[in-house]
Amino acid sequence: MANIKSAKKRVQVTAVRTERNKAIRSEVKTYVKRVEAAVEAKDKALAESELKAAIKVIEMAGSKGVYHDNTVSRKVSRLSKLVNTLA
Structure with a gap:
């Protein structure tokens, strides 16, 4: 465990x-x-x-820095492609 106050806060x-x-x-x-x-x-x-709901949640996660922009794009693209397979 850290001894310095700032290091404790970082933890x-x-x-x-x-x-x-x-x-x-x-x-x-x-x-x-x-x-x-x-x-x-x-x-x-x-x-x-x-x-539509999933895209919103994924993009919000990307804007908060949880996912990289390319990861967001890939996830949205794959889901869209999956839905578009339905006739």
């Missing part, structure tokens, strides 16, 4: 940010699973509405 701040990032990543995974479930059920209307 605390890192712990708080790690928890926040984990929560945001978990939320993104939940939304992605919803889209995948809708595609699996072949429900295009539901899949499109879930895709």
Whole structure:
């Protein structure tokens, strides 16, 4: 454990940010699973509405620095491609 006051604070701040990032990543995974479930059920209307919600959550995570911009683009692209496979 750190002895210097500023180092102790950095440890605390890192712990708080790690928890926040984990929560945001978990939320993104939940939304992605919803889209995948809708595609699996072949429900295009539901899949499109879930895709819209998922894109919003993914882009918010990217704006908060949880994901790199390219990762955000890749996730959105793959989900969009998946939904577009429905006729």
